[in-house]
Amino acid sequence: MSKPLLEVEDLWVRFPSKRRVVEAVRGISFSVGRERVGIVGESGSGKSMTGRAILRLIREPGEVEAKKIHFDGQDLQGLSEKQMRDVRGHKISLVMQDPKFSLNPVMKVGDQIAEAYRVHTNASKAEAKKRSIEMLNAVQIRNPERVYDSYPHEVSGGMGQRIMIAMMLIPEPDLLIADEPTSALDVTVQMRVLQIMDKLVKERGMGLIFISHDLNLVASFCDRVIIMYGGRIVETCRADELQNAKHPYTRGLLNALPDIHKPKDQLSVLERDPKWIEDPSVDAYS
Amino acid sequence: MSNAVDTATPKRRGFSASLLKRLKSLVTVLFSVLLTLVGLLFITFIIGRVMPIDPVLAIVGERASQEIYDAAYISLGLDKPLFVQFGLFLKQIAQGDFGISNLTARPVSEDIIRVFPATLELASLGTVFGIVFGIPMGVVAAVNEGKWQDQVVRFVGLFGYSMPIFWIGLVGLIIFYGILGWVGGPGRLDIYYEDVIPVVTGLVLIDSLIEGDIDIFWNAFSHIILPASILGYYSLAYISRMTRSFMLEQLSQEYITTARVKGLSEHTVVWRHALGNVMIPLITVIALSYANLLEGSVLTEIIFAWPGLGSYLTTALLSADMNAVIGGTVVVGMIFVGLNLLSDFLYKVVDPRAR
Amino acid sequence: MTLNSGTPALKQGLRAWLTSDAPESRFHAQMVQVYAGWQSLCANKLAFIGFMIIVALILVAIFAPLLATHDPSIQDLKATLLPPQTDGHIFGTDDSGRDIWSRVVYGSRITLFIVALVAFTAPVFGLLVGTVSGYLGGWVDTVLMRITDIFLAFPRLVLALAFVSALGAGIENAVLAISLTAWPPYARIARAETLTIRHSDYIAAIQLQGAGRIRIIVGHIWPMCMSSLIVRVTLDMAGIILTAAGLGFLGLGAQPPSPEWGAMISAGRTFIYDHWWIATMPGLAIFIVSLGFNLLGDGLRDILDPKKAES
Numbered sequence: 001m002s003k004p005l006l007e008v009e010d011l012w013v014r015f016p017s018k019r020r021v022v023e024a025v026r027g028i029s030f031s032v033g034r035e036r037v038g039i040v041g042e043s044g045s046g047k048s049m050t051g052r053a054i055l056r057l058i059r060e061p062g063e064v065e066a067k068k069i070h071f072d073g074q075d076l077q078g079l080s081e082k083q084m085r086d087v088r089g090h091k092i093s094l095v096m097q098d099p100k101f102s103l104n105p106v107m108k109v110g111d112q113i114a115e116a117y118r119v120h121t122n123a124s125k126a127e128a129k130k131r132s133i134e135m136l137n138a139v140q141i142r143n144p145e146r147v148y149d150s151y152p153h154e155v156s157g158g159m160g161q162r163i164m165i166a167m168m169l170i171p172e173p174d175l176l177i178a179d180e181p182t183s184a185l186d187v188t189v190q191m192r193v194l195q196i197m198d199k200l201v202k203e204r205g206m207g208l209i210f211i212s213h214d215l216n217l218v219a220s221f222c223d224r225v226i227i228m229y230g231g232r233i234v235e236t237c238r239a240d241e242l243q244n245a246k247h248p249y250t251r252g253l254l255n256a257l258p259d260i261h262k263p264k265d266q267l268s269v270l271e272r273d274p275k276w277i278e279d280p281s282v283d284a285y286s
Numbered sequence: 287m288s289n290a291v292d293t294a295t296p297k298r299r300g301f302s303a304s305l306l307k308r309l310k311s312l313v314t315v316l317f318s319v320l321l322t323l324v325g326l327l328f329i330t331f332i333i334g335r336v337m338p339i340d341p342v343l344a345i346v347g348e349r350a351s352q353e354i355y356d357a358a359y360i361s362l363g364l365d366k367p368l369f370v371q372f373g374l375f376l377k378q379i380a381q382g383d384f385g386i387s388n389l390t391a392r393p394v395s396e397d398i399i400r401v402f403p404a405t406l407e408l409a410s411l412g413t414v415f416g417i418v419f420g421i422p423m424g425v426v427a428a429v430n431e432g433k434w435q436d437q438v439v440r441f442v443g444l445f446g447y448s449m450p451i452f453w454i455g456l457v458g459l460i461i462f463y464g465i466l467g468w469v470g471g472p473g474r475l476d477i478y479y480e481d482v483i484p485v486v487t488g489l490v491l492i493d494s495l496i497e498g499d500i501d502i503f504w505n506a507f508s509h510i511i512l513p514a515s516i517l518g519y520y521s522l523a524y525i526s527r528m529t530r531s532f533m534l535e536q537l538s539q540e541y542i543t544t545a546r547v548k549g550l551s552e553h554t555v556v557w558r559h560a561l562g563n564v565m566i567p568l569i570t571v572i573a574l575s576y577a578n579l580l581e582g583s584v585l586t587e588i589i590f591a592w593p594g595l596g597s598y599l600t601t602a603l604l605s606a607d608m609n610a611v612i613g614g615t616v617v618v619g620m621i622f623v624g625l626n627l628l629s630d631f632l633y634k635v636v637d638p639r640a641r
Numbered sequence: 642m643t644l645n646s647g648t649p650a651l652k653q654g655l656r657a658w659l660t661s662d663a664p665e666s667r668f669h670a671q672m673v674q675v676y677a678g679w680q681s682l683c684a685n686k687l688a689f690i691g692f693m694i695i696v697a698l699i700l701v702a703i704f705a706p707l708l709a710t711h712d713p714s715i716q717d718l719k720a721t722l723l724p725p726q727t728d729g730h731i732f733g734t735d736d737s738g739r740d741i742w743s744r745v746v747y748g749s750r751i752t753l754f755i756v757a758l759v760a761f762t763a764p765v766f767g768l769l770v771g772t773v774s775g776y777l778g779g780w781v782d783t784v785l786m787r788i789t790d791i792f793l794a795f796p797r798l799v800l801a802l803a804f805v806s807a808l809g810a811g812i813e814n815a816v817l818a819i820s821l822t823a824w825p826p827y828a829r830i831a832r833a834e835t836l837t838i839r840h841s842d843y844i845a846a847i848q849l850q851g852a853g854r855i856r857i858i859v860g861h862i863w864p865m866c867m868s869s870l871i872v873r874v875t876l877d878m879a880g881i882i883l884t885a886a887g888l889g890f891l892g893l894g895a896q897p898p899s900p901e902w903g904a905m906i907s908a909g910r911t912f913i914y915d916h917w918w919i920a921t922m923p924g925l926a927i928f929i930v931s932l933g934f935n936l937l938g939d940g941l942r943d944i945l946d947p948k949k950a951e952s
Contacts, residue, residue, distance in 0.1 A: 055547060450890075
């Protein structure tokens with residue numbers, strides 16, 4: 001693969017509080033090209049913080065430290081806040097978990113999408129509206145003109161998440177970070193939303209970081225998988241080689257999953273080894 | 287049969303059901319407002335009855351004979367049971383009749399209509415002051431939570447809560463009128479400007495502009511600026527504190543992160559996205575603060591010799607002018623209820639989720 | 642009591658006792674909590690300043706005869722309208738030659754009296770109405786809350802003014818009028834608290850033990866409402882002081898020659914442009930005391946608000 005889009009080396013995210021420092025991410029290194037990379041881990045494993053740290057969205061008192069966060073050869077840590085705004089949305093975007101909370105409740109859906117477009121282009125209002133409606137079409141929303149004028153509480157969860165995807169893809173970023181994009185949705189619409197997202201990402205030749213707790217889902221959608229535990233990367237492999245994973249945590253996760261082809265009488269319960277926390281992080285370069 | 291109708295026109299049924307629901311909620315609101323108003327009138331009525339003033343004597347005078355006194359006693363309905371009297375009282379008020387003021391010898395309702403614009407002008411300008419400065423201060427405090435800006439805003443607010451309004455008015459008069467001479471003194475206008483322009487709205491600032499008399503406008507402005515700023519300071523203290531806490535709540539929401547992810551400037555994130563959501567609960571706060579200013583102006587009006595409802599009410603109180611006291615209290619109470627209703631209504635208009 | 646003034650070792654023991662993780666009795670647990678609250682109060686500078694102001698107010702009120710340099714009500718027509726710092730009059734004298742400092746000092750007693758009386762009547766009444774309304778529910782709740790709403794719909798000062806004018810001017814009536822207008826918010830708060838705990842398991846457990854309604858309300862619901870009521874009362878104190886002073890200023894509260902601060906401002910108003918100190922000094926006193934209550938209340942809210950306590 002050619003030069004990767006995103007290179008992260010020795011990333012730390014810390015939250016100091018009065019009594020102690022919580023280390024959410026502890027020195028991880030990885031890179032992402034124009035491919036689909038899944039980051040899997042349980043809650044508290046630092047997977048979401050990794051996504052937000054790349055976009056420099058960790059708020060005070062949280063601290064981010066890394067030897068290197070490069071995007072497309074550009075050093076993100078060295079950018080001013082103003083330059084960083086040009087990266088957000090325009091180069092790297094982020095789809096969050098629950099559209100109920102991630103859409104502004106008092107702004108029309110269409111205005112929120114158009115705003116994302118206009119902030120990175122000098123488009124007129126009319127042009128932005130036209131593009132937004134095209135984008136709503138692209139995420140397979142029927143009757144996009146009507147949806148354009150509706151408010152977030154008037155749309156369903158699945159539609160809300162498609163609106164979110166439209167909003168995040170309209171400035172045509174090179175990399176999309178999807179942070180549990182379907183966890184808050186009904187099971188019935190999860191697949192559809194994922195397929196729409198996948199199709200758009202492929203068409204545009206973008207990179208995708210898919211953050212999830214669902215190992216199966218990630219394995220079926222991604223080219224490569226990164227497994228995180230306790231703020232570190234414990235294992236990384238190609239998605240189709242996941243069955244050969246060696247780390248006991250990954251093995252444990254795999255064994256805890258039911259398999260329709262190989263039914264088991266009893267699913268094993270994941271046993272954790274405190275040693276995993278201390279093990280060094282595995283580099284996950286492409 | 288009803289089944290057939292149900293399945294055939296589900297949409298229309300939904301529509302009429304929602305209409306019915308709305309009508310029902312409207313009736314509930316109206317009923318509760320009516321109940322509050324009646325309760326309000328009842329309390330005022332009781333206050334009027336326990337006042338240590340004989341309403342008959344007030345009419346017939348000290349030296350009237352027993353026969354005249356008794357005739358007046360009966361004509362006032364004072365021989366009837368209390369609840370009948372209350373009914374009569376309600377009927378009178380429903381007709382807008384608050385009786386005659388002993389002090390001005392004119393109908394109380396006329397008096398109130400005459401003095402109210404002065405209070406309205408003062409409280410409105412004060413509220414504008416409170417909104418214009420209070421909201422930005424609250425926003426800045428929330429954005430810089432825990433930093434010096436936050437502390438300054440908190441302190442300015444606590445100062446405002448702690449100052450006796452009549453005292454700060456006096457101190458303001460000493461400094462800005464007595465020593466510096468920057469503002470006009472007590473009253474709405476200098477004495478030689480009074481009664482010069484015709485009364486259209488009763489608001490001097492607006493009447494002078496209608497008349498095109500810029501001198502009078504500036505004179506009125508120099509008189510109102512000090513009391514309005516003092517009232518505005520109170521409103522500011524309240525509005526800035528509430529804005530801050532609403533803002534803190536909104537800034538921790540996920541949609542704020544979304545706005546940042548889009549690449550919007552922090553300015554847009556705070557002032558468009560967060561404040562847009564904060565404005566909805568703020569409507570109630572502003573209405574409440576406006577109502578409080580209409581009331582708080584009682585003391586301010588006395589200090590600044592402002593001929594408004596507050597002055598009227600206190601003068602009436604001190605000279606035991608019962609009809610005027612009851613009339614004034616009822617009107618102020620009604621304004622309170624009315625503003626509450628208005629803020630509920632605005633809330634529904636502004637919040638897309640409540641429509 | 643010997644614990645407080647003991648040797649260092651005993652002091653250490655006391656500290657350990659106060660910070661114990663495993664309290665041995667109900668009293669012990671309460672003391673541990675009070676101590677923790679006290680420590681966070683000391684950590685909050687502004688709240689601590691507020692606390693000190695109120696302590697100072699209480700001390701001044703107690704030791705007024707010692708602090709006053711003159712008799713607060715004795716007139717001296719040869720020494721009227723003296724500016725501050727003349728002839729041993731720290732704050733100067735008023736138009737009847739009375740020493741303003743001494744009057745301000747004695748005025749603290751009146752302020753404290755008003756504050757204490759209102760603080761012990763309005764919240765208690767509100768607590769009673771709110772908990773009964775919340776616990777019993779049904780039509781009792783509807784009626785009581787409707788009445789509360791009616792009182793809330795009234796502007797406070799105007800209602801207090803109307804009450805005082807009906808009852809007659811005077812400090813007791815002023816206190817009564819303020820209490821009558823101050824209780825509705827407490828009733829609301831107490832009701833809200835009651836509703837959240839009414840269906841909790843421990844209340845059910847007490848009911849199963851056969852406790853009556855009164856015992857449940859007084860013994861188990863009232864204590865749970867305390868912390869939010871205390872915060873609210875502290876924050877309201879400043880407003881109560883200001884309302885009382887306002888009534889005094891209008892001549893409806895404490896009557897002359899009583900050295901009530903509001904009435905003193907009213908009396909000094911006539912001389913405001915030439916003899917500024919007469920109205921300014923009592924005004925400053927009102928301001929400082931209400932600031933003290935506001936600072937303390939603000940700090941208490943931070944301490945007792947669990948949402949903020951985390952960070």
